[in-house]
Amino acid sequence: MAEYSALALVRNALNGNRDWKPAWRKPEPKASYDVIVIGGGGHGLATAYYLAKEHGVTNVAVVEKGWLGSGNVGRNTVTVRSNYLLPSNTRFYEHSMKMWEGLSHDLNYNVMFSQRGCLNLAHTPAQLDDYARRGNAMRHLGVDAELMTPSEIKRLMPAIDISAKARFPIFGGLMQPRAGTARHDAVAWGYARGADRRGVDIIENCEVTGFLREGERIVGVTTVRGDIRAKKVAVAVAGSTGRVMQMAGIERLPIESHVLQAFVTESLKPFLDTVVTFGMGHCYVNQSDKGGLVCGGDIDGYNSYAQRGNLPIVEDVMSEMLALFPGLGPVRVLRAWGGLCDMTMDGSPIITTGPLPGMYLNCGWCYGGFKATPASGWCFAHTIVRDEPHELNAAFTLDRFHHGILIDEKGQGATPRLH
Numbered sequence: 001m002a003e004y005s006a007l008a009l010v011r012n013a014l015n016g017n018r019d020w021k022p023a024w025r026k027p028e029p030k031a032s033y034d035v036i037v038i039g040g041g042g043h044g045l046a047t048a049y050y051l052a053k054e055h056g057v058t059n060v061a062v063v064e065k066g067w068l069g070s071g072n073v074g075r076n077t078v079t080v081r082s083n084y085l086l087p088s089n090t091r092f093y094e095h096s097m098k099m100w101e102g103l104s105h106d107l108n109y110n111v112m113f114s115q116r117g118c119l120n121l122a123h124t125p126a127q128l129d130d131y132a133r134r135g136n137a138m139r140h141l142g143v144d145a146e147l148m149t150p151s152e153i154k155r156l157m158p159a160i161d162i163s164a165k166a167r168f169p170i171f172g173g174l175m176q177p178r179a180g181t182a183r184h185d186a187v188a189w190g191y192a193r194g195a196d197r198r199g200v201d202i203i204e205n206c207e208v209t210g211f212l213r214e215g216e217r218i219v220g221v222t223t224v225r226g227d228i229r230a231k232k233v234a235v236a237v238a239g240s241t242g243r244v245m246q247m248a249g250i251e252r253l254p255i256e257s258h259v260l261q262a263f264v265t266e267s268l269k270p271f272l273d274t275v276v277t278f279g280m281g282h283c284y285v286n287q288s289d290k291g292g293l294v295c296g297g298d299i300d301g302y303n304s305y306a307q308r309g310n311l312p313i314v315e316d317v318m319s320e321m322l323a324l325f326p327g328l329g330p331v332r333v334l335r336a337w338g339g340l341c342d343m344t345m346d347g348s349p350i351i352t353t354g355p356l357p358g359m360y361l362n363c364g365w366c367y368g369g370f371k372a373t374p375a376s377g378w379c380f381a382h383t384i385v386r387d388e389p390h391e392l393n394a395a396f397t398l399d400r401f402h403h404g405i406l407i408d409e410k411g412q413g414a415t416p417r418l419h
Contacts, residue, residue, distance in 0.1 A: 004108050023189055024068075024196035029203050032229040033061045035384060036221055038208050038244060039236040040064025042073035042184075042370065043362055045191035045202075046377020047236060047384070049107075052198035054378070055385045060200045061230070063223060065207035069188035072238045072369055075307065075339035077262045077296045079275050079284065080371045081118045081179035082143055085134045086409055088395040089348060090141050093368070095392055096375030097143075097178060103374060109190030111182050116286070118179035118275040119148065119156070121324070123168045127279055131174035138176075146175045159271050159325050167323050168280045179275065181286055187373060211248045218248065218358035234360040234384055239305065239340020241363040250355055254345040254401045255364050256416040258299040259338040261309035263317060266332045267291030276324070283320035292334065295321055299341055301417050309338045341366060346400075347419030348407035351380050351393040360384050361398070366419050 003021065012019055035051060037044045040062050051057040064070075080100055082093035104110050122128035128147075135145035150162045150170050162170045192202055203225070212220035212227060220229035237244050239257040272287040285295040297317040300309045314336065322328060344350065344364035349372065351362050362380045365372060379393040389397070395407060412418040 023193040024202050027201045027203065029061060029063070029206065029223070029225055029228050030201065032220070033201070034059040034230065035232045035234060036060075036228060036230040037062045037234045037236060038221065039071070039238070040068045040192075040202065040204065041071045041236065041238060042069075042187055042191065042373040043238070043365075043376045043380070044234075044236040045188060045195060046373050047234060047362070047380045048200045048202075048377075049191045049195040049198070050378045050381035051384065052195060052200055054381060057385060058199035060195075061228065062195070062200060062202045063206045063208060063221065063228070064202070064204050067204050068192055068202060069185060071240075072339040072341075073188045073373070074184055075262065075337050076184055076370045077284065077286070077294050078181045078184050078370065079118065079179070079286065080113065080182055081176055081275075082371075083118060083120070083134065083138060083145065083174065083176040083179065084409060085137050086407055087137075087141060088407055089409055090138060090143060092375055092379075092392050092396075093372065094141065094143050095378075096372050099374035099378065100182065101178075103190070107190040107194045109186065109193060111186045111190050112289075113180065113182040115178050115180040116274045117175055117177045118277070119153070119173045119175045120277045121153070121173045121279045122171050123280045125171055128172045131172070135174050144176055144178050146177065148173045148175050156274065157272055157276065159327055160276075161324065161326055168278075173279075181275065184370065187370075191377070208244065208247070216357055218356050232358055232360065232384055234362065234380065236362040236380065238363065238365065238369060239342045241342050241361075243305070245361075248356060248359065253363075254398070255342045255350075256303055257305055258302070258341050258343055258417060259304050259306060259309045260296065260299045260341045260367070261313050261317075261336055261338045262294065262296040263314070263333050263336045264288070264295075265293040265328075266334055268293065268331065278320045278324055280323075281316065281320045283317050283324075285321055285324075293321075293328070293331070299343065299417060305340060307338045307340065309336070341369075343416035343419055345414040345416060346406035346408045347410050347412075349376070349396050350398060351376065351383060351396045352389065352398055353383060353387060355398060
């Protein structure tokens, strides 16, 4: 599969780029597969890749209603981190972090993973104490974490306001040095190419319109391109989970769909070489390789399936970013976009068998979907093949909501819009 190399780059530069192969095929759907994965985003493509690579299951179809990567994998702010408090989340996201560190080599595709660090700012002594608690919990599980003083933060990012006159004083912060960013489109393309090279069919413009059943068991899907049967059907459609599961007769799930907006500014000279988050609200920002500031904040507080948002969140994010970097006042915002967040009742994901025989469900990623992509696909593939979870996703079941065993990372209760 290693057709991308420095030698290939030179050879194709000399011959007019005539020898590059398409990154993935455009096959017609077959009548049946061993596994159908609904959703051609990062999680669906990663699942198909690891089904083939780790388990030898290659008779797999990924069906996507639009073009590949048209959903959340191409509509996010590209942050990768594992700085969680609760053990089940920390272990899972740290496994994902370790996969990110070798992902470009594994896929033979540059996903542009940049370990520039992620800094959570503390604006009160109590918040700094809470970050120290989280950092200690991370270090107990072998995850890197460092507390930083205001002077250290100022040396890291000279443009930040740490003065006594700052609207929100900075008392310190929690840094994860191994965190960073990756190129969202490259992640989708790399997984698609890797899965395709192992025999997986990636079928674009193939919207699922229903499920085929034998009794209670799911045995395939109906699509705009015909019926496709399968021994197992896996659903990984992020914010569209509620609508897709309704087609299977599942009317209620512990998730809600909300819009999460993101923004990018005009290009600036490099001044921010890490990811930084605002602690007195919800704002996160990093500077892209092209110089634009990529930033986001809270979800829009109403349920929606639209990939667009409203102006109050724009005002919130920009005012919080200016509280940190007052010098950015004249900078223009070039564009904004929205992705659909499938918010669970406790803020943690679902990777599980069921809820119907022959069906497998991957959803509820809240704000954590992009960073989880490698581990999500890896664990979901294991769950599909073995019909039981891996220990890394054993806690991420639907049953936890029935039994009250919630994984409430943020501690704000069963209100999806607060997670």
